[in-house]
Amino acid sequence: MNPIETRGLTKHYGRFPALKDLDLDVRPGEVFGFLGPNGAGKSTTIRLLLGELRSTAGTATVLGASPRDVAHRRRLGYVPADLALWPTMTGRQTLAFFAKLRGGVEQRRIDALTERLDADLDKRVGELSSGNRQKIGLVAAFMHSPELLILDEPNAGLDPLVQHEFWAMMREAADEGRTVFLSSHTLSEVERVADRVGIIRRGELIAVEEVAALRRRRMRHIELDVDAGLVAADVEAVAGARDVVVLDDRVELNFDGDMAALLAAVSARTTLRDIHTTEADLEDIFLTYYQDQS
Numbered sequence: 001m002n003p004i005e006t007r008g009l010t011k012h013y014g015r016f017p018a019l020k021d022l023d024l025d026v027r028p029g030e031v032f033g034f035l036g037p038n039g040a041g042k043s044t045t046i047r048l049l050l051g052e053l054r055s056t057a058g059t060a061t062v063l064g065a066s067p068r069d070v071a072h073r074r075r076l077g078y079v080p081a082d083l084a085l086w087p088t089m090t091g092r093q094t095l096a097f098f099a100k101l102r103g104g105v106e107q108r109r110i111d112a113l114t115e116r117l118d119a120d121l122d123k124r125v126g127e128l129s130s131g132n133r134q135k136i137g138l139v140a141a142f143m144h145s146p147e148l149l150i151l152d153e154p155n156a157g158l159d160p161l162v163q164h165e166f167w168a169m170m171r172e173a174a175d176e177g178r179t180v181f182l183s184s185h186t187l188s189e190v191e192r193v194a195d196r197v198g199i200i201r202r203g204e205l206i207a208v209e210e211v212a213a214l215r216r217r218r219m220r221h222i223e224l225d226v227d228a229g230l231v232a233a234d235v236e237a238v239a240g241a242r243d244v245v246v247l248d249d250r251v252e253l254n255f256d257g258d259m260a261a262l263l264a265a266v267s268a269r270t271t272l273r274d275i276h277t278t279e280a281d282l283e284d285i286f287l288t289y290y291q292d293q294s
């Protein structure tokens, strides 16, 4: 049995369908990125998986049990999107409280995680910045080495160094056979760490892909500074080139083909002076590849 399985999982808030007919299998030992824009239904899904919300229809199984079965809670680690901790307790007191609740947490595990994330355990939680408060939540989620980590936009507010450490922690957990369910609205974040990604939009899961496959299909926006001599047709002839615009000394296009082929085609006609590429954002990927399914 997979750590997370849902069938036809549906949630309406009043008449509003926030989640429609979700069929999802998250496999053991993978980091599964759950990717979608704001309001797509990510937190709703997570709250259903945790038994915080009741589904309108369909089923969810988490670690082989119903989400409402509290007995399996200690096998879970969870970081909510809106982490609420007791503001008057210090980080140390907060972690000690959670450790006692769960049992079996080694102090040196807490110490190691604290050091890795550079968390401040001495300040009252209410006095910490949101990023530093988030670190306390992450230590709490990881400290009992749970079988399944459910993380709702956990990167919010972390600085780049800490983010790297946190990505490494997720990868290590997966390498040890634990499962990570990571929600995010940022493709670049998810693709660094996830094995597979599910893309959700307006309450519907529109694709589940291996990250490697998604990366291969990713559209880039490219700007080339060139000398004169190039015409749009030269660039349009390269497979994967779209929306080509040639100005005097500048070419702009969207591209999902082989970069070497593009550069060779350009260099055959003119001198290439500079290249600027930007990754298409999530919305562009949706529009490019999933338009038919919307």
Ligand SMILES: Nc1ncnc2c1ncn2[C@@H]1O[C@H](COP(=O)(O)OP(=O)(O)OP(=O)(O)O)[C@@H](O)[C@H]1O
Binding pocket: 013, 016, 018, 036, 037, 038, 039, 040, 041, 042, 043, 044, 045, 081, 185
């Ligand atoms: N308690 C609620 N009552 C009514 N509508 C709600 C409620 N909670 C969420 N919604 C709506 O359901 C939709 C999905 O919300 P959800 O919080 O699951 O999205 P999300 O993908 O987590 O977004 P974000 O990235 O902004 O956190 C949104 O349109 C939201 O406005």
